[in-house]
Amino acid sequence: MAAGIFWVSGILKATNWPAALELARGEYPVPWLDPVAAAWLGAAVELVCPVFLLLGLATRIAALPMLVLSLVIQ
Numbered sequence: 001m002a003a004g005i006f007w008v009s010g011i012l013k014a015t016n017w018p019a020a021l022e023l024a025r026g027e028y029p030v031p032w033l034d035p036v037a038a039a040w041l042g043a044a045v046e047l048v049c050p051v052f053l054l055l056g057l058a059t060r061i062a063a064l065p066m067l068v069l070s071l072v073i074q
Helices: 002-015 017-027 035-055 059-073
Strands: none
Touching (some): 002 017, 002 035, 035 059
């Protein structure tokens, strides 16, 4: 379930990059990270980690960046 939510969010960010940048600048700013880097990192986590979860590969390691991303957007 969580993998699907992250995957869809990553696909939306990858297909609408200006919106992803705006989210990184305004909605979910990370003070210690450039907004462009934050957008790239967020999209990468949302596209790579769910695949690992679905395949059962390194699930604990894949879940950690997803947890951090969830904490950042909260």
